[in-house]
Amino acid sequence: MKGGDVAPRVSAREVAARFARYYRPYRGLFFFDLVCATALAGVDLAFPQLLNFFTREFFQRPPEEVLASLGGIALLFTALYALRTGCQYFITSWGHIMGARMEADMRRDLFAQYQRLSFSYYDRNNTGEMMSRLLTDLFDISELAHHGPENLFVCVLKIAGSFALLFLVNVPLTAVMLAATVLMAAYALWRNYRKRVVFTENRRKMADINARLQDSLGGIRVVKSFGNEDVEMGKFAHANARFVSTKESSYRFMGSFHAVSSAFTGVLYGITVVGGGYFVATGDLAATDLAIYALYIGIFLSPVEVLINFTEQFQKGYAGFRRFAEVLALRPDIEDAPGAIDLAEAVRGRSGGAAAPSSVRYRGVRFSYDGEREVLRGLDLDVPAGATVALVGPSGGGKTTTCSLLPRFYDPAAGSVEIDGIDVRSLAVSSLRDAIGIVQQDVYLFGGTVRENIAYGRPGASDAEVERAARRANVHDFIVGLPDGYDTCVGERGARLSGGQKQRLAIARVFLKDPRILILDEATSALDNESERAVQRSLAELAAGRTTLVIAHRLSTIRNADLIAVVEDGRVGELGTHEELLALGGTYARYCEMQFGPTGWPVAAQGRGE
Incomplete structure (x- = not known):
């Protein structure tokens, strides 16, 4: 940094x-x-x-x-x-x-x-x-x-x-x-x-x-x-x-x-x-x-x-x-570079105007929050266009930091992060963040109505567009059951809603934004089983056709990911499908055994998401 x-x-x-x-x-x-x-x-x-x-x-x-x-x-x-x-x-x-x-x-x-x-x-x-x-x-x-x-x-x-x-x-x-x-x-x-x-x-x-x-x-x-x-x-x-x-x-x-x-x-x-x-x-x-x-x-x-x-x-x-x-007098350390590129225009030019998901690549990325202790130590990772890649590993291993570098919340000290082969530091920050949607474990709702919180994903969206996003997030029926429907006040930080309800409103917000790339940062880890199943269905639909990075501690939520990367000590230690990593018998296999015992994976495995 x-x-x-x-x-x-x-x-x-x-x-x-x-x-x-x-x-x-x-x-x-x-x-x-x-x-x-x-x-x-x-x-x-x-x-x-x-x-x-x-x-x-x-x-x-x-x-x-x-x-x-x-x-x-x-x-x-x-x-x-x-x-x-x-x-x-x-x-x-x-x-x-x-x-x-x-x-x-x-x-x-x-x-x-x-x-x-x-x-x-x-x-x-x-x-x-x-x-x-x-x-x-x-x-x-x-x-x-x-x-x-x-x-x-x-x-x-x-x-x-x-x-x-x-x-x-x-x-x-x-x-x-x-x-x-x-x-x-x-x-x-x-x-x-x-x-x-x-x-x-x-x-x-x-x-x-x-x-x-x-x-x-x-x-x-x-x-x-x-x-x-x-x-x-x-x-x-x-x-x-x-x-x-x-x-x-x-x-x-x-x-x-x-x-x-x-x-x-x-x-x-x-x-x-x-x-x-x-x-x-x-x-x-x-x-x-x-x-x-x-x-x-x-x-x-x-x-x-x-x-x-x-x-x-x-x-x-x-x-x-x-x-x-x-x-x-402060100069922000994240600014547009001279001649910054608009990501949407660059992608349209490369794809001939057709809508297509983007690829993501991390090359030799090194990063430290305090300039002393490195969190990432030469991390390399390729995320194919349209693929879902799950990041697993110990707390403090660098999973969230890896995702935070993609929308340029921070810049790496060395190496590069690329979208469709373009270094994110050469992109206009606004166009970069327009292309990325994030659903986090700790959902922040503003002190306003349900409608205003969903519309935050795309200011100026019509009521019909807000409702369409809510339906896709499987939250419309819940909203219309509220005392004032979409005009119900959620309270400070959504205090009047449950964790699952807040999470689905956050998903609706991202549906409305319609990003090219999706980051799911432990989006269901704080939910009960019933809420998790409902949110997982919404996340699965949200991830469809998008390049998706998933941070997960509940391994049942990422079994069907296209790739699973084990991030530990600031590097990708293992990379492959669920079956490949189990066969490898390394860190991922040990995590699975810790969560599900020696008998293996639970029968009711979840689909792609989180």
Whole structure:
């Protein structure tokens, strides 16, 4: 197996560039959001200046002139604050709408990436962590997407504007303020760097909790059958305690940060009162100017507090987006090769348009899941077109791995897998998988209706086609006997159906797909005898006229296979018909004796299938 699908480290520059790309579809909305933010900041900065003008100059004029102008002043302030109200509405509503749309775009891209990634990624990662990235991380990212640029923009405007106006009022006092602000900024940057580590760890611990929930709830029947509710509670309590520990660390960081920030606010007001009092006493500052100065300090502190809160939001969003970007940066290890061939077109060209089964060949195939222990060690196997070849052997011998290489769930480290003489790595993955149908022991049904689950074999199939597939799978009569027939909900993972019923729905799904090649991976091993007989009849019809690979532990199900391959230690150790392998007296003959005793094969042998 290749080493792809491993999350790479993504640089801060790459994170910023990818984040910025999500603003492109909403440039107009984003631009108007910043315009409104600018107008809002302008109104806030203008108010003290207007108040200064009115108190120092305009209200010193004759009373008649002042009284005559009050209506106009009222209209001016009404217009200014109507503008501010409208801008605030746009920022709050449409700004959040923009963030929600960006979140939806990111969730779409992440889900699409999950669909592209190969089995090797899912072998190494749990679904709880993937769900955490889809839900928790993206919510924090959307908040950052909306508030981040806008808050930074407004805060820079207000801080720069208020400082400029403060310098106009009194330079020495403002210089002291600036020095205190620089010290606070340096402290904030230092704390933010440490806080980023804490929030990243929070994300990991939340993913652990999601994984623990997924595992426990998904296996609730096993939990209850063993009476292990207390064991699961203990496991969850451990994961929960680790999460609480990291949350406590983050809250301690936040507490100290906000405490220092609050002290900084007090320091600035103290400097204003003491320093301003000194300059008033020396005649360098008018008392009215000190009042205006205090107003601007308030305007200055407001964005500072926003920035302080933003640092927490930024760290959450940045940690989440970095995890998001790392997944998007993955290159799947199973991809179409340049100039990939469409299998259906290639087969039609070779057969002159006639429908014909395909041959399968494994040549010197070597494979390892972890790059160390080889599961397949030079496996060779020829499956003639239209033949049924059964794979038997010990657990872990490589049977399922052999079948998994055919639809390119994984790629071999050496050797090749071919269909009709074409290496599967040179085929378009979609056309390859369209040609292969798989029925497994562990059937997965989606939480929907019977009809939807069968139609999953060929999305867009008509009701008549779905019913025809169900009849061929010998499951139609059972379906029409359900309360709502084909519209009956099967429950989560088909919980409302028996094992045999789920298996036959899975077979109907493959009938509808109508593949050229069939893989049956222990499709009846978990069924009782009656269900097995019903499913075997369906499988026998499904396999007719198709090239079929069968994995079986119940040897009675594969006696009539055209060939039986004994796969052990990653190689084909024996190959032949049932009679030939019995005569050989090797591993297969020993398996038969273990299952059926020295008297030989049971009289009621099954037909071709599984």
